[in-house]
Structure formats: C-alpha cells, structure tokens
Amino acid sequence: MRRSDIAVSLFLIGLAGFILLQTQGLTFGNIRTPQTGFFPFLLACLLIVLSIILLVQALRQSATGPSLRLIGAKGWQRIGTIFLVLVGFALALESAGYLISSFLLMVVLLRVIEPQKWGLVILLAGATALATYLIFARLLNVPLPQGFLPFC
Numbered sequence: 001m002r003r004s005d006i007a008v009s010l011f012l013i014g015l016a017g018f019i020l021l022q023t024q025g026l027t028f029g030n031i032r033t034p035q036t037g038f039f040p041f042l043l044a045c046l047l048i049v050l051s052i053i054l055l056v057q058a059l060r061q062s063a064t065g066p067s068l069r070l071i072g073a074k075g076w077q078r079i080g081t082i083f084l085v086l087v088g089f090a091l092a093l094e095s096a097g098y099l100i101s102s103f104l105l106m107v108v109l110l111r112v113i114e115p116q117k118w119g120l121v122i123l124l125a126g127a128t129a130l131a132t133y134l135i136f137a138r139l140l141n142v143p144l145p146q147g148f149l150p151f152c
Contacts, residue, residue, distance in 0.1 A: 005058035012051040019044040081112050088152020098137070105130040 019040055026037030071079070089105045096104075106125035110116050116124075134140040 002058050005054055005061075009051045009055035013055070014046055016044040016047040016051065019047075052115050056079060078112055082109065085109065085112070095118050095147060098144035098145060099129050099133055101145075102132060 023037045023040045025043065026040070027035035028037045028041060029035030030038075054059065085105060085108045089101050092104075093101045103125050106128045107121055110121045110124055137144045
C-alpha cells in the first residue's frame, strides 16, 4: 500500500501542477468577485496540499505495514451492481425525472451496500430524494430533469 500511495500522491501533485499551469491564462478575481480562474486555482492548491499530506504519510509508513486486503466475490458483485445502477441512473434521469431516478438509486444503494430493512430504505431514499430536490431545484434554482412528473 505504501508504494501505491506514493505513486498516487505524486500523480495528483503532477495533475494539480498541470491545472495550475492551465489556469494562468484565466483571470483570478478576488473573494467578492471570483473570475474564471479562481476556483480551479484554489482546488488545485487544495489538491497539492492533500497530496503532500498523503505523500508524507506514505513515506512515514513502514515498508512492512499492513498489506491490501483482497476483494472477495461478494465485494466484486456489489461493486458491479453499484456501477450498473449508476449507469442506469444516468440513462433514466431524463426520461424518469430526478425525483424518481434518485429515489430508485438510493433504494438500490441502501439495499446493496449494507442491506437495511425495507421500511428504513424507503424512508431514507424518499427523504434523500426529496431533500436534494428541494435544495437544488427550489433553493439553488438548478434545473433538474422533470421526467413524466408534471409537478416537479
């Protein structure tokens, strides 16, 4: 795990450096009036800081530290199911709408990742879909796919 953490942190530092180079042509602005280069610059700086923290942790870790655990067949099955559900969510979003798609996504995720009781799954999925809809569509005025529900 030590070598992979070192490799990932170095890759991310390089990626952040590339992003910083690309943002040099953009106007920065300030906190009150951010311009196009403001957020990419800040996010690249944050990525560099976090990557350096990961690199320092990896270098301090002993070479004989804990090894990676292998993912079992059930784990791969869960990963595959989640991947397929996310692809299905992306494909169904326009036709079914945000509320129905996100509700069904949460139902499947809550049953696949760590199976919960159906009552709790329905309650959490409904609350999550409704809360995110209210935050994005109503509070932030983000246009979300309506699907076949006329009231959304």
